[in-house]
Amino acid sequence: MTLINCDMGESFGIWRLGDDSRIMPAIHIANVACGFHASDFNHMRATVRLAKQHSVKVGAHPSLPDRQGFGRREMKIGREELANCVIYQIGALKGFLEAEGMTLHHIKPHGSLFVMASCDPVIAHAICDAADVFKVPLIGLIETEHERVYRERGHAFIPEFYLDLDYSDEGRLIVTREHAAVDPDAAAERALRALREGLVRSVGGKDIRVGTETMCLHSDTPGADLIAAAVHKALGMDGRIHK
Amino acid sequence: MKIDLNSDLGESFGAWKMGDDAAMLDIVTSANIACGFHAGDPLVMHRTMSAAKERGVSIGAHPSFLDLWGFGRRSILGERPDDIEKMVIYQIGAAAALAQTLGHPLAHVKTHGTLGNMAMVDIDLARAVARAVRLFDRDLILVAMPGLALEKAGLEQGLRVAREIYADRTYDDDGNLTSRKIPGAVIEDVAVAVKRVLTMLDEQAITTVGGRTLPVTIDTICVHGDNAHAVAMASTLRTALETAGYTLEAFSKGGGPQN
Numbered sequence: 001m002t003l004i005n006c007d008m009g010e011s012f013g014i015w016r017l018g019d020d021s022r023i024m025p026a027i028h029i030a031n032v033a034c035g036f037h038a039s040d041f042n043h044m045r046a047t048v049r050l051a052k053q054h055s056v057k058v059g060a061h062p063s064l065p066d067r068q069g070f071g072r073r074e075m076k077i078g079r080e081e082l083a084n085c086v087i088y089q090i091g092a093l094k095g096f097l098e099a100e101g102m103t104l105h106h107i108k109p110h111g112s113l114f115v116m117a118s119c120d121p122v123i124a125h126a127i128c129d130a131a132d133v134f135k136v137p138l139i140g141l142i143e144t145e146h147e148r149v150y151r152e153r154g155h156a157f158i159p160e161f162y163l164d165l166d167y168s169d170e171g172r173l174i175v176t177r178e179h180a181a182v183d184p185d186a187a188a189e190r191a192l193r194a195l196r197e198g199l200v201r202s203v204g205g206k207d208i209r210v211g212t213e214t215m216c217l218h219s220d221t222p223g224a225d226l227i228a229a230a231v232h233k234a235l236g237m238d239g240r241i242h243k
Numbered sequence: 244m245k246i247d248l249n250s251d252l253g254e255s256f257g258a259w260k261m262g263d264d265a266a267m268l269d270i271v272t273s274a275n276i277a278c279g280f281h282a283g284d285p286l287v288m289h290r291t292m293s294a295a296k297e298r299g300v301s302i303g304a305h306p307s308f309l310d311l312w313g314f315g316r317r318s319i320l321g322e323r324p325d326d327i328e329k330m331v332i333y334q335i336g337a338a339a340a341l342a343q344t345l346g347h348p349l350a351h352v353k354t355h356g357t358l359g360n361m362a363m364v365d366i367d368l369a370r371a372v373a374r375a376v377r378l379f380d381r382d383l384i385l386v387a388m389p390g391l392a393l394e395k396a397g398l399e400q401g402l403r404v405a406r407e408i409y410a411d412r413t414y415d416d417d418g419n420l421t422s423r424k425i426p427g428a429v430i431e432d433v434a435v436a437v438k439r440v441l442t443m444l445d446e447q448a449i450t451t452v453g454g455r456t457l458p459v460t461i462d463t464i465c466v467h468g469d470n471a472h473a474v475a476m477a478s479t480l481r482t483a484l485e486t487a488g489y490t491l492e493a494f495s496k497g498g499g500p501q502n
Contacts, residue, residue: 014314015259038258040312068284070258178258220258 002195002235003028003214004228005139005160007061007110009047010038010219018219024050026228029057029214031108031139034089037063037071041092048096058097059106059139062089062130064113071111072177079126082113086130094134106158107131108139115175117146124149131155142211143171159211161194163187163231164221169204181222184230191215191231246444246484247463247494249273249386249407250477251305251355253291254282254314254469267468268294270477272493273301275353275386278334281307281315288341296347301493303351303386306334306372308358315356324371327358331375339380350495351405352376353386354393362393363419369396377402384495389449389459390418405462405494408443410436410480411473416453433476437483440464444489462494 008030010017017038024030030051033039039047051058063071065085077085086109094104109117109127117123117140124145131138137156140146150157164182166174194200194215199207215231217224248271254261261282268274274295277283283291295302307315308322309330322330335352342349354362354372362369373396376383381402387393389406397404411430413421421428430436443449449457466477481491494500 010258012256012259013312014316015256015261017259068257072258 002161002191002212004217004231005029005031005059005108005214006217006219006224006228007031007033008051008219009033009043011043012038012040012067019225020047020050020219022225023217023219023228024054024056026225026232027056027217029059029105031059031061031106031110032093033110034060034062034093036065036085036089037067037069037110044093045096045099048093048100048102052100052102057105058093058102059108059136060090060093060104060134061108061110062086062113063110066112070177071113072175074112074116079122079129082123082126083129086127087133090130090134104134104136106137106139107134108160111175114140115173117149118144118172121145121149125153128153128155139214141171141173143209159213161191161200161210161212161215163191163215163217163227164224165216165218167200167202167208167210169202169206169208171202171208174203179218179221182227184223184226187227188230188234192234195235244489245492246461246489247272247405248466248477248481248484248491249275249303249353249463250466250468251275251277251353252295252468253277253287253305255287256282256284256311262468263471263474264291264294264468266474267466267477268298268300270468270474270481271300271466272491273303273351273463273495275303275305275351275355276338277305277355278307278338280309280330280334281311281313281355285337285341288338289345292342292345292347296345301350301495302338302342302347303353303384304335304338304349305353305355306331306358307355310357315358318357318361322368324367327368328371328375328378331372332379335375335379335383349380349383350493351384351386353407359393360420362396363388363391366392366396369393370399373397373400373402376400384500386463388418388420389461390457403500405500406460407463407465408440408449408459408461409465410440411467411476414449414451414457416451416455418449418451418457418459421452431472433479436476437480440480441483441487460500462500
């Protein structure tokens, strides 16, 4: 079995992004934006409540401090200041979780921070420094610095597969500023292959090994709810998904 | 007879989209460009200005309180007028710089949201805004509601002032907009809005909710583009104005308002 996770709560102030109310019923775990790349105190609280309503577990989705770039630009940042930056965001989310009687389920860095942690051990260690405070599992990619550093530091590691992003030939995720539409059936096929064979085809046509304890979908990918439905259907038929 | 239609554009920010700017740029003759304080960022500003230039739409700066989260619609109290003056210069400067590199210079300044509302009634704040415009470029036209503090301050500073009415709002007896909280303050019915505008233009006067008629000069009409209904209203209004014999032209063209 696998769990579908989705980046949620990415509206900000008056601006809306993602169709959370439509996507929330179709996912198992939500990575909730903590205000640095998206969201604000109002949207955070609303998102946590929406997750609770749909029995969706909530994890923190901390980002580099980059609202204009939506956390999708790489940035130079030291280990200590990055740990502080991440602790701050998770702490804020935890406040809203406690207000709803919920617990923090996991931590998953957002956007460029996620990619940076997958290839730079210093960044991965900074994430662990923050995770030491909260003691919850970390979501990441197998056979990268995520898996190596997170496990070495004694954190529970949840291997993740991406439904709507491409992989480079080196096995890295290709994070784009804006997410292109993905054919729901193609996404479902990718999901099935990843589950059965632990493989995904890279942009250059290479097979990349992937872990699939959880599968990620982005709320700002056009038609995200349709992708979730197609994956549900495909994996449900495979008898692997339960909610 | 000439008339201008203006709209607040460039209100996206980063990954977040707002409004149908492309549709509105085909309707309006002047665009008020958000300067990054309530909405807009350098890329959005540049993109919106380029699109305005392509369509021959005149552009102006749309400065606000520094309040991205609240979209410049929160009251921020206790600011010193001197500080507001700098805040406004800063935003006009940013917009002017981008506009200059595009070869489509700024023609006007219109205050946004709460800063705008406050400048209509608070003469000290209004003077700070007008001073900022004059200090930066005395040829910029200041957009103001007729009969209120900002118009007065603009004239005091020797600026040309474009008087603006709203297509979809009702007016109180002071000539200010009625609060959005009052039912009926925002006119949703397109036909009603169009008829009101044509009457106001015809009479060169504002009709208030109290039944008064306030004589004013009207240089421009503000329309909105934040949703499909608003875009449809703006489009219908433009057609109605043309049918009534008006030529749609930016107030900055042909010498602009001469006060």
